Amino acid sequence: MSTSIKRRFSKTLTRPKNQPLITSDIKGNPSKDPIVSPSQGVPPPEDLKCHTFEDISSLTESFLDFESQDLMSTTKNLAHELRSKLKEYKSSNQEHLKKKYKVHQKVKSCRNEFEVMKNSIGEVLFEAKKTKEELRSMREKIEGESFKECDAIPCYEPQSQVIEQIYSLKNSIDFMNHRLTLTERELEAKSYENEKLKKSLYKIKESIVEKTSLETEESHVNCQVCVII
CATH class of the missing domain: 1.10.287 (Helix Hairpins)
Structure with a gap:
């Protein structure tokens, strides 16, 4: 340059050959300023x-x-x-990666807890179903015994003893019916609690998925820094 x-x-600054540097319009008058062409x-x-x-x-x-x-x-x-x-940018990216790792670890732990709760709920439902079937079979057995036909052989026992046996049998039947009713109510309560637990687990799963998606979108925005670097 x-x-x-x-x-x-x-x-x-270079002048042409055979050309004067300065010319003057008035000859013999050096005091006047020269004119340059x-x-x-x-x-x-x-x-x-x-x-x-x-x-x-x-x-x-x-x-x-x-x-x-x-x-x-x-x-x-x-x-x-x-x-x-x-x-x-590098420091912010490192912080974001650390947060993402923590979120992934939290999601993993929640997933493990969810699997444990799912297995426990399955066991509870299996036990409830089994108990319900046992109670149903017991009720059928009791009802079958209560409506069982009596033998035609005449009883020689006194009438008071027969009445006492009938009352004791009736009391035992009432007790069993009451017990079956309480058991059914307990099963209904457990079923209601299981439904609530399922709903809460579903909400937790939705919140985890939403949080994971938000972290993924933020990581896409911040990963442009890696492209710049």
Whole structure:
């Protein structure tokens, strides 16, 4: 860049061969300022008096040095700012990866707990079904015994003993019916609790899935930093 400026100024300061440097309209009057023709290709005399080729070269070089220093300073500031921004992006990306790992660990632990609860609920339902079937068979047996036909053989026992046996049998039947009713109510309560537990587990699963999807979207946004790096 400085070489082209030097060539331009050297071309300007070089006058054609066999051509006077300065011409004057009035001969013999040196006190008057000479007039320079534009076709001579030289700058005005005032510029020639004030600035020489060395002055112009030094000014040009100093200007170029100042411009290069300014450019280097700007480049250095931009590089420093870029490094700081990249450092911030890297730290934020590391924090995001740590949070994502924690969320994955939490989801894994919740999934294990969910599997344990699911297995326990299955066992409870199996036991409840088994108990219900046993109670049903007991009720059928009791009802079958209560409606069992009596033998035609006459009883020689006293009437009071027969009545006592009938009352005791009736009391035992009532007790068993009451027990069956309580058991059915307990089974209904357990079934209701199981339904509530299923709903709560479903809500927990939905919240975990929603949180995982939100973390995944944030990771896609922050991963653009990795592409920049």
